Amino acid sequence: xxxxxxxxxxxxxxxxxxxxxxxxxxxxxxxxxxxxxxxxxxxxxxxxxxxxxxxxxxxxxxxxxxxxxxxxxxxxxxxxxxxxxxxxxxxxxxxxxxxxxxxxxxxxxxxxxxxxxxxxxxxxxxxxxxxxxxxxxxxxxxxxxxxxxxxxxxxxxxxxxxxxxxxxxxxxxxxxxxxxxxxxxxxxxxxxxxxxxxxxxxxxxxxxxxxxxxxxxxxxxxxxxxxxxxxxxxxxxxxxxxxxxxxxxxxxxxxxxxxxxxxxxxxxxxxxxxxxxxxxxxxxxxxxxxxxxxxxxxxxxxxxxxxxxxxxxxxxxxxxxxxxx
Amino acid sequence: xxxxxxxxxxxxxxxxxxxxxxxxxxxxxxxxxxxxxxxxxxxxxxxxxxxxxxxxxxxxxxxxxxxxxxxxxxxxxxxxxxxxxxxxxxxxxxxxxxxxxxxxxxxxxxxxxxxxxxxxxxxxxxxxxxxxxxxxxxxxxxxxxxxxxxxxxxxxxxxxxxxxxxxxxxxxxxxxxxxxxxxxxxxxxxxxxxxxxxxxxxxxxxxxxxxxxxxxxxxxxxxxxxxxxxxxxxxxxxxxxxxxxxxxxxxxxxxxxxxxxxxxxxxxxxxxxxxxxxxxxxxxxxxxxxxxxxxxxxxxxxxxxxxxxxxxxxxxxxxxxxxxxxxxxxxxxxxxxxxxxxxxxxxxxxxxxxxxxxxxxxxxxxxxxxxxxxxxxxxxxxxxxxxxxxxxxxxxxxxxxxxxxxxxxxxxxxxxxxxxxxxxxxxxxxxxxxxxxxxxxxxxxxxxxxxxxxxxxxxxxxxxxxxxxxxxxxxxxxxxxxxxxxxxxxxxxxxxxxxxxxxxxxxxxxxxxxxxxxxxxxxxxxxxxxxxxxxxxxxxxxxxxxxxxxxxxxxxxxxxxxxxxxxxxxxxxxxxxxxxxxxxxxxxxxxxxxxxxxxxxxx
Numbered sequence: 017x018x019x020x021x022x023x024x025x026x027x028x029x030x031x032x033x034x035x036x037x038x039x040x041x042x043x044x045x046x047x048x049x050x051x052x053x054x055x056x057x058x059x060x061x062x063x064x065x066x067x068x069x070x071x072x073x074x075x076x077x078x079x080x081x082x083x084x085x086x087x088x089x090x091x092x093x094x095x096x097x098x099x100x101x102x103x104x105x106x107x108x109x110x111x112x113x114x115x116x117x118x119x120x121x122x123x124x125x126x127x128x129x130x131x132x133x134x135x136x137x138x139x140x141x142x143x144x145x146x147x148x149x150x151x152x153x154x155x156x157x158x159x160x161x162x163x164x165x166x167x168x169x170x171x172x173x174x175x176x177x178x179x180x181x182x183x184x185x186x187x188x189x190x191x192x193x194x195x196x197x198x199x200x201x202x203x204x205x206x207x208x209x210x211x212x213x214x215x216x217x218x219x220x221x222x223x224x225x226x227x228x229x230x231x232x233x234x235x236x237x238x239x240x241x242x243x244x245x246x247x248x249x250x251x252x253x254x255x256x257x258x259x260x261x262x263x264x265x266x267x268x269x270x271x272x273x274x275x276x277x278x279x280x281x282x283x284x285x286x287x288x289x290x291x292x293x294x295x296x297x298x299x300x301x302x303x304x305x306x307x308x309x310x311x312x313x314x315x316x317x318x319x320x321x322x323x324x325x326x327x328x329x330x331x332x333x334x335x336x337x338x339x340x341x
Numbered sequence: 342x343x344x345x346x347x348x349x350x351x352x353x354x355x356x357x358x359x360x361x362x363x364x365x366x367x368x369x370x371x372x373x374x375x376x377x378x379x380x381x382x383x384x385x386x387x388x389x390x391x392x393x394x395x396x397x398x399x400x401x402x403x404x405x406x407x408x409x410x411x412x413x414x415x416x417x418x419x420x421x422x423x424x425x426x427x428x429x430x431x432x433x434x435x436x437x438x439x440x441x442x443x444x445x446x447x448x449x450x451x452x453x454x455x456x457x458x459x460x461x462x463x464x465x466x467x468x469x470x471x472x473x474x475x476x477x478x479x480x481x482x483x484x485x486x487x488x489x490x491x492x493x494x495x496x497x498x499x500x501x502x503x504x505x506x507x508x509x510x511x512x513x514x515x516x517x518x519x520x521x522x523x524x525x526x527x528x529x530x531x532x533x534x535x536x537x538x539x540x541x542x543x544x545x546x547x548x549x550x551x552x553x554x555x556x557x558x559x560x561x562x563x564x565x566x567x568x569x570x571x572x573x574x575x576x577x578x579x580x581x582x583x584x585x586x587x588x589x590x591x592x593x594x595x596x597x598x599x600x601x602x603x604x605x606x607x608x609x610x611x612x613x614x615x616x617x618x619x620x621x622x623x624x625x626x627x628x629x630x631x632x633x634x635x636x637x638x639x640x641x642x643x644x645x646x647x648x649x650x651x652x653x654x655x656x657x658x659x660x661x662x663x664x665x666x667x668x669x670x671x672x673x674x675x676x677x678x679x680x681x682x683x684x685x686x687x688x689x690x691x692x693x694x695x696x697x698x699x700x701x702x703x704x705x706x707x708x709x710x711x712x713x714x715x716x717x718x719x720x721x722x723x724x725x726x727x728x729x730x731x732x733x734x735x736x737x738x739x740x741x742x743x744x745x746x747x748x749x750x751x752x753x754x755x756x757x758x759x760x761x762x763x764x765x766x767x768x769x770x771x772x773x774x775x776x777x778x779x780x781x782x783x784x785x786x787x788x789x790x791x792x793x794x795x796x797x798x799x800x801x802x803x804x805x806x807x808x809x810x811x812x813x814x815x816x817x818x819x820x821x822x823x824x825x826x827x828x829x830x831x832x833x834x835x836x837x838x839x840x841x842x843x844x845x846x847x848x849x850x851x852x853x854x855x856x857x858x859x860x861x862x863x864x865x866x867x868x869x870x871x872x873x874x875x876x877x878x879x880x881x882x883x884x885x886x887x888x889x890x891x892x893x894x895x896x897x898x899x900x901x902x903x904x905x906x907x908x909x910x911x912x913x914x915x916x917x918x919x920x921x922x923x924x925x926x927x928x929x930x931x932x933x934x935x936x937x938x939x940x941x942x943x944x
Binding site: 125158 | 415416417418419420421422423426559562563566577578581582585591592593768769797798799800841847848849850851853854855856857858859860861865892910911912914
């Protein structure tokens with residue numbers, strides 16, 4: 017039955033095409049329909065923590081080592097790690113090791129705002145000597161990163177030792193659920209946590225808000241985003257971060273210590289040579305010892321108490337097996 | 342004579358006859374010996390060679406420009422901690438060689454600033470070869486050459502294409518623009534940089550194209566991240582690292598209101614669809630400037646009209662629309678010296694040679710004298726008209742924070758060509774093209790927007806790349822104030838109602854922590870302040886109070902350098918509790934707060 021000039025075939029084709037478009041639109045809309053209800057799937061409750069610690073030290077080895085009185089920072093690092101049982105105790109063959117210095121500020125080594133480059137270089141060397149496959153040195157800086165990495169001297173020092181130096185690029189941050197007391201979701205700097213072993217190499221210095229900072233506060237450099245909000249509750253933030261990342265080993269650079277105007281300094285007179293390196297597996301004890309270098313006691317610093325309460329370590333460093341070399 | 346042919350039949354070209362057989366592929370077409378019409382005389386070997394040399398020079402020159410632009414960024418080196426941070430390459434080189442820039446700043450400041458002396462070299466090349474810069478070297482010209490080649494409309498074929506390459510009266514416009522901008526420069530404004538082709542290329546590619554490409558790349562990287570395929574993610578991250586180390590930087594850069602810069606760039610490139618090399622022929626004041634000097638060129642074209650068969654092959658690929666064809670005189674001031682005409686000519690008509698006879702050449706621009714005088718007068722009027730708008734003398738905008746080392750505002754406007762080199766090089770993305778903050782006259786001059794990026798304390802790169810001395814080449818000692826007073830670009834102020842320790846009993850000293858001066862310009866006052874607990878007490882009574890210890894920040898205006906680090910890091914996200922305005926900038930004798938900085942005897 018021809019209808020006007022149209023054949024039955026053409027009518028069916030047109031109806032079919034219109035139906036197909038309608039059907040697929042409806043199917044797409046249904047599939048992507050946002051009901052707008054609030055009872056979505058429950059958020060994942062598992063806290064992401066990164067625990068790189070090893071077994072406790074054998075009884076004959078000290079738990080906290082302080083190397084002193086040598087003007088050569090490399091010698092101090094060597095002696096301290098040796099006394100802890102040597103780098104081989106911490107690094108296994110073919111490990112990927114991340115070394116996390118403080119490269120936060122556009123300051124030169126004399127200002128003592130960043131970790132001493134020689135300390136970093138020696139840690140890298142020890143890690144390679146202990147059989148590491150690959151050593152990465154990185155930090156998420158406060159000032160402009162290229163300038164911080166160059167002028168701190170760490171870029172060249174670490175590169176010369178064969179380490180891969182990674183600059184904090186925006187694509188390397190991934191939002192993670194930290195599930196801390198104040199830190200919930202936050203962009204985390206992934207090169208720091210994609211590792212077999214993590215060595216924290218902070219510098220001991222004064223901090224105007226937290227009074228003293230060293231090992232635990234160094235994990236601010238593992239975050240991106242607007243970390244300036246953390247200062248509203250700096251002690252809990254520090255404790256949260258120290259709980260999130262627990263390093264294999266902590267080596268605190270106190271070869272030259274910023275005594276005031278921390279954390280950035282800027283005046284050579286603000287810093288004092290102390291020729292000291294602290295090595296331990298207990299990041300709370302490292303800070304408890306370190307704060308005494310600038311005339312503080314552990315009881316004055318709330319984040320140390322929080323760290324102890326959370327079982328991250330002890331603020332009474334005197335109770336550990338202690339050795340001075 | 343009235344005919345009855347319908348209009349449609351005239352304007353619609355007939356579909357070309359279908360030829361049988363597969364079309365020759367691209368390479369075959371490229372290297373095939375061209376079947377030449379007419380007498381079929383081949384072009385001289387040297388001309389055939391020169392055309393290929395020209396293409397190679399164009400590619401190389403554009404590549405060099407792009408490489409310089411990519412390198413207009415500090416990416417860190419292994420240099421020792423105390424080495425001064427400078428860029429190793431003369432990344433502003435193309436601007437230094439730009440005689441239009443040199444002429445403008447010579448008229449406005451009566452000096453030729455440092456490296457701009459190189460522009461004499463380009464002038465010398467023009468005096469020998471004519472506008473060879475336009476056809477061979479100019480990166481923006483090469484871009485237009487390229488788009489004029491791949492963009493032609495399907496209606497722009499055959500005779501339409503020949504017609505589109507004939508000299509057109511609109512080509513006068515560029516000379517009028519040149520006179521306008523030179524007159525404006527003579528009265529004290531280098532605003533002609535808005536139309537300088539090198540400035541446009543740096544500004545548009547540096548501030549719009551590269552950041553947009555980075556935005557796309559980051560989005561692609563994020564998509565790859567969602568796939569969860571480890572190998573893909575590693576490859577994408579590697580690609581990002583490579584691009585961050587060569588083309589852009591580690592973080593996404595944003596530039597204030599550059600939608601207009603980007604849109605104009607796309608629009609001017611798109612004009613090639615309608616008029617090939619529209620920019621070069623009609624608008625470019627640098628091309629006009631070189632065109633003025635082309636009359637002295639020792640090299641040029643001779644035409645033998647008696648041999649011309651009017652085949653118009655010379656016009657098919659003519660770049661400058663400079664009348665290479667028979668029956669009219671060659672226009673030396675319009676010619677880009679691309680050599681396509683002689684290469685295409687199948688007769689013995691067109692000859693490029695040294696010291697040609699000028700029987701069939703016009704060497705001076707075809708401009709109306711009255712219009713030229715009128716446009717120059719308009720250019721001279723620009724400055725008073727914009728200056729009596731209130732923005733510079735009486736109602737200076739507090740957002741006009743100039744880069745460190747900038748000369749006083751009026752001198753600045755005499756020098757700043759809006760090339761955007763300083764904005765491109767700024768490692769913290771702190772410098773941005775002003776929209777109307779600095780007045781109409783100051784459009785696209787650099788201002789610092791601390792909320793996007795602060796001025797890095799020890800960095801002096803913006804002055805290093807500034808080609809005209811609008812930003813002086815200051816040293817670290819001057820910037821940091823070693824043995825002298827530090828250079829200040831503004832002063833920070835607290836909005837106490839928004840500041841956490843001041844009004845919300847909440848500890849926060851991020852501004853103080855980031856303050857880079859020593860001693861710090863931001864100091865804190867220790868205070869115990871009451872805080873109301875955010876819960877009602879038992880029996881619905883008033884909430885209880887507690888005491889909180891906070892550190893309240895203050896600014897010392899004699900130490901503040903206006904770097905904006907405090908404003909950048911203030912955690913009050915939308916409208917910061919501490920902000921920088923231009924007052925107190927050391928370049929100004931009037932925009933000051935403190936009596937101690939008010940010195941009317943300062944030279």
